[in-house]
Amino acid sequence: MKGFSIKNCTFNGSSFPCIEFLSINTWGWVNTTIDGNTFNGGVGGGAGAAISWWPQSAVNTYHENLKITNNTFNGCSAAQGVIVLLATPTSASTVHIYDLEVSGNTFINCGGAAIKAYVPKTGQNKGVKIYGNEINNQKRVGNLGGGIVVGGFIQTDTSDFGQNVIENNVADGLEGTTGFANIMYGSYIIRHNSAKNIASVIYDGCGLLFDHGADGCLAYGNYLENLIGPADFTAGAGIGIIYEATNITCYGNVIKNCHMGVFYGNQTPGRVSSIFNNTFINCDLAAIHGNPTTFPADSNFCKNNIFTAKNPGAFDIRYDSGSWNQESNNVFFGFKSGTQTLNASSLNVNPDLDPNYRPHSSKVKRTGAYLGGRDYYGKQLYNAPNIGAVEDATNTPRYTFRYR
DSSP states (O other), X not given: OXXXXXXXXXXXXXXXXXXXXXXXXXXXXXXXXXXXXXXXXXXXXXXXEEEEEOOOSSOOOEEEEEEEESOEEESOEEEEEEEEEEOOTTSOTTOEEEEEEXXXXXXXXXXXXXXXXXXXXXXXXXXXXXXXXXXXXXXXXXXXXXXXXEXXXXXXXXXXTXXXXXXXXXXXXXXXXXXXXXXXXXXXXXXXXXXXXXXXXXXXXXXXXXXXXBBSOEEESOEEEEEEOOSSXXXXXXXXXXXXXXXXXXXXXXXXXXXXXXXXXXXXXXXXXXXXXXXXXXXXXXXXXXOTTOOOOTTEEEESOEEEESSTTOEEEEESSXXXXXXXXXXXXXXXXXXXXXXXXXXXXXXXXXTTOOBOOTTTOOOOOOOSSXXXXXXXXXXXXXXXXXXXXXXXOSSOOOOO
């Protein structure tokens, strides 16, 4: 079907999705627009409470140029989520989503994941943009739920579509294992998002979770606050879990109130990550943690970050097996010594952060070469200092995060 639009309608949910794209062989949807609608309630008998597509058998079905924009979702709840475009390992290899845009939507008191666009195979999907959405009080259904799940997307072939991005989304109150963003299978840029009060009762529920098959992802300029989950070293709650993921780069992010700043989990040889110029405030278990299956590869770099402890019982670095030698030029303030000695270049001084998370300690302010990218306020990372998510120079913010 081509050129199908649903605009400015009101849907009152029931035990079935308000809009369900049926999985019928040879059926595909091209140039579909769902815009300006209001979805009220519903529990989603299919995958999604409001908008659902869930091919589970070997049928040829697909979406190309699907836009879900400027809708309001009130109290829509299902185990998988609200907007769910989901394939499974048993789906046909021809099942795909090309050029998906989910933008300008508002989620209020919903359940499950707010947005889930997922195929468990890199390259089966192409082109995704998720931006400008507001998510408030997103409850878990069972253990599942949270913000955004993406998987399977590589760069689109469409010349004017742009990069795969998750950007400028705002969230307050996310429950479930998705956390703010669960990134899988493919390459994405995650930037300038703001989320707080992120919780899980079992595991995950992180700010940024780079999961199975994520490769070549970039995350910068995000603000994440109040990450809540099981307070132990087996679940993992913090900025990110590098788990079966490679070529992950994170810089210029601010994370406040978490169990662990950085968690390297289930690494295998050849995994690569670079985590630099971030600020992690009030870590209550550890600044950096590696679990027993972690391979401490020399290619996982963590440098030029600021970590502060919530309590004196938190470890600076805890590796449950072996050690790791690619930590350098970090600040660890208020932690007790962990399982390995810090690099000689790292400091344990108070960074003296101001309300904008800029360090003012004379020992932290130091010159350094331009590192690329932009800080939390949108200014390029150059001049003093080269530690933390922001530089010391007075600067008019380019990006302002706020909750509405």
